[in-house]
Amino acid sequence: xxxxxxxxxxxxxxxxxxxxxxxxxxxxxxxxxxxxxxxxxxxxxxxxxxxxxxxxxxxxxxxxxxxxxxxxxxxxxxxxxxxxxxxxxxxxxxxxxxxxxxxxxxxxxxxxxxxxxxxxxxxxxxxxxxxxxxxxxxxxxxxxxxxxxxxxxxxxxxxxxxxxxxxxxxxxxxxxxxxxxxxxxxxxxxxxxxxxxxxxxxxxxxxxxxxxxxxxxxxxxxxxxxxxxxxxxxxxxxxxxxxxxxxxxx
Amino acid sequence: xxxxxxxxxxxxxxxxxxxxxxxxxxxxxxxxxxxxxxxxxxxxxxxxxxxxxxxxxxxxxxxxxxxxxxxxxxxxxxxxxxxxxxxxxxxxxxxxxxxxxxxxxxxxxxxxxxxxxxxxxxxxxxxxxxxxxxxxxxxxxxxxxxxxxxxxxxxxxxxxxxxxxxxxxxxxxxxxxxxxxxxxxxxxxxxxxxxxxxxxxxxxxxxxxxxxxxxxxxxxxxxxxxxxxxxxxxxxxx
Numbered sequence: 001x002x003x004x005x006x007x008x009x010x011x012x013x014x015x016x017x018x019x020x021x022x023x024x025x026x027x028x029x030x031x032x033x034x035x036x037x038x039x040x041x042x043x044x045x046x047x048x049x050x051x052x053x054x055x056x057x058x059x060x061x062x063x064x065x066x067x068x069x070x071x072x073x074x075x076x077x078x079x080x081x082x083x084x085x086x087x088x089x090x091x092x093x094x095x096x097x098x099x100x101x102x103x104x105x106x107x108x109x110x111x112x113x114x115x116x117x118x119x120x121x122x123x124x125x126x127x128x129x130x131x132x133x134x135x136x137x138x139x140x141x142x143x144x145x146x147x148x149x150x151x152x153x154x155x156x157x158x159x160x161x162x163x164x165x166x167x168x169x170x171x172x173x174x175x176x177x178x179x180x181x182x183x184x185x186x187x188x189x190x191x192x193x194x195x196x197x198x199x200x201x202x203x204x205x206x207x208x209x210x211x212x213x214x215x216x217x218x219x220x221x222x223x224x225x226x227x228x229x230x231x232x233x234x235x236x237x238x239x240x241x242x243x244x245x246x247x248x249x250x
Numbered sequence: 251x252x253x254x255x256x257x258x259x260x261x262x263x264x265x266x267x268x269x270x271x272x273x274x275x276x277x278x279x280x281x282x283x284x285x286x287x288x289x290x291x292x293x294x295x296x297x298x299x300x301x302x303x304x305x306x307x308x309x310x311x312x313x314x315x316x317x318x319x320x321x322x323x324x325x326x327x328x329x330x331x332x333x334x335x336x337x338x339x340x341x342x343x344x345x346x347x348x349x350x351x352x353x354x355x356x357x358x359x360x361x362x363x364x365x366x367x368x369x370x371x372x373x374x375x376x377x378x379x380x381x382x383x384x385x386x387x388x389x390x391x392x393x394x395x396x397x398x399x400x401x402x403x404x405x406x407x408x409x410x411x412x413x414x415x416x417x418x419x420x421x422x423x424x425x426x427x428x429x430x431x432x433x434x435x436x437x438x439x440x441x442x443x444x445x446x447x448x449x450x451x452x453x454x455x456x457x458x459x460x461x462x463x464x465x466x467x468x469x470x471x472x473x474x475x476x477x478x479x480x481x482x483x484x485x486x487x488x
Contacts, residue, residue: 146337152328168338
């Protein structure tokens with residue numbers, strides 16, 4: 001008997017719960033068995049997202065800091081554009097990168113399309129504005145605190161940027177981690193530029209999309225659990241390595 | 251390089267914010283020796299005058315002339331703010347920061363830092379987070395960080411505001427020692443007793459103008475204007 005409008009479909013709920021349980025079970029066995037495909041996909045996910053993170057941080061963190069201390073014409077416009085770019089639709093980024101690196105595109109000669117390199121480029125474009133924007137926000141506050149002192153000490157431009165970045169490194173770490181979160185969970189752009197090719201460009205998110213399309217919800221959910229676990233592990237590892245809590249003031 | 255960047259000569263110096271006059275026009279000369287106290291009621295322009303002389307406040311009209319090149323002038327003066335600005339680092343790193351900017355070697359900087367930490371009684375707190383220090387300790391650290399640069403001129407904006415008697419005495423002793431060693435000090439204060447203890451000359455500010463400027467003894471014994479007399483008597487003037 002089908003449920004009345006506004007009534008919970010109990011059978012559907014049981015089915016969904018069963019799928020989730022099966023997914024958790026699948027994730028458990030994938031991890032316990034150290035499935036070769038899973039390890040390969042996971043490592044590729046890490047390689048692509050961490051590479052994008054390093055490149056985007058190297059660009060976004062100094063740029064956000066520079067924007068916090070530098071006064072120039074149209075500065076507000078530049079900040080507004082940067083903040084707007086945080087919401088770049090990944091599919092559009094993927095499409096643009098695809099066109100740029102396709103055989104007829106201006107960078108087609110490099111032959112990067114459907115390689116992890118193209119996926120990294122797309123992710124760098126997506127997460128750099130996010131990292132720069134969060135970095136800018138926190139560096140602006142720190143600059144307000146330090147402004148008079150650093151001017152009084154007659155510091156140069158790069159000395160100011162270095163000082164702010166060092167003293168605000170925990171806030172910058174948060175900016176980078178936000179970028180990592182967006183990169184590791186991104187699917188639209190890397191699907192387009194990577195092509196989800198088995199043993200070449202398949203990563204966790206594209207694999208989940210594929211398994212969902214095939215109707216294998218349990219495996220898709222299992223991969224999802226692995227993805228969430230991976231994001232948590234990387235975050236914890238970075239926090240631990242940078243000793244954010246140990247050096248905290250409370 | 252010149253021996254000293256003084257005298258400092260202000261000629262018709264005016265500071266404005268959004269077109270509105272903050273202080274000036276001010277004409278004054280700060281000679282190479284002495285301890286100048288800047289006094290006046292709240293909002294009279296003491297802080298703006300200090301910032302103008304130091305270069306933190308943009309000059310709208312007139313001139314502020316030092317001796318020597320611009321780089322010399324910038325390097326040979328220091329400023330201590332009313333609310334001490336601490337770098338989010340340890341005490342040691344706060345002290346060594348100005349030295350690192352000047353390219354002083356690490357070993358030489360360590361020796362100087364240890365020496366200064368001892369002088370301000372923070373030698374046991376070298377590794378401590380500077381943000382965790384008490385108000386008095388922060389102000390002493392800010393003062394030491396300014397003095398470690400061996401400035402010709404030191405500007406201080408009410409450095410003992412909100413400090414207890416003991417901390418105030420420690421800072422005053424350090425300032426007198428610094429003054430005797432040849433550093434020219436220009437300091438704003440509300441504390442009449444402190445002004446009498448330290449000043450060799452006084453700048454009295456009122457409504458953005460330099461109302462009186464002369465020897466401290468003369469100012470405290472026989473102020474020239476009724477407003478200065480009223481201020482010294484503790485009357486409320488605006």
